[in-house]
Amino acid sequence: MKNExxxxxxxxxxxDELMIATTLEMILSEKGYQVAGPVSTVEDALALLETARPDVALLDYRLGGSTTEPLLSVLQERGIPVCMLTGYGRDALPERYQQYSVLEKPFSLNELLEEVQRLCG
Incomplete structure (x- = not known):
């Protein structure tokens, strides 16, 4: 994704919620970020990571009947900061993922942009 x-x-x-994904893409693009995705499955995210080198990842923890846990370990191995997006709150995350930053849905656009900026350093 990132060119020389x-x-x-x-x-x-x-x-996996189309309206949220589209809104995130639009807002981040308007603020000068390149968006990898959005994708709605772990499989699509893993495929995207074969070519994309994100600086930060925004993950909805629950995707339909599954979770993004398999993706978290790959991102962790690559040292990519993660922000979990969840409507269930931090307490709904497994203990080993409590260290990640969390934005509870519904979150404000300012909260989102501040967190992305913080994670990007």
């Missing part, structure tokens, strides 16, 4: 000489940061978006 480009300074914009890449944000991986994994979200």
């Amino acid at each position: 000489g480009e300074s914009s940061q890449v944000v991986l978006v994994v979200e």
Whole structure:
């Protein structure tokens, strides 16, 4: 995703609710971020990671009947900061994922942008 000489940061978006995914993509793009995705499944996210090198990942923890846990371990191995997007709150996450930053749905656009900026350093 990132080409030589480009300074914009890449944000991986994994979200299965189309309206939320589209809104995230639009807002992040407007603020100068490159968006990898959005994708709605772990499989699509893993395929995207074969070519994309995101600076940060925004993950909806629950995707339909599954979770993004298999993706979390890959992102962790690559040192990519993660922000969990969830309507269930931090307490609904497994203990081993409590360290990740969490935005509870519904979150404000300012909260989202502040968190992405913080994670991008």
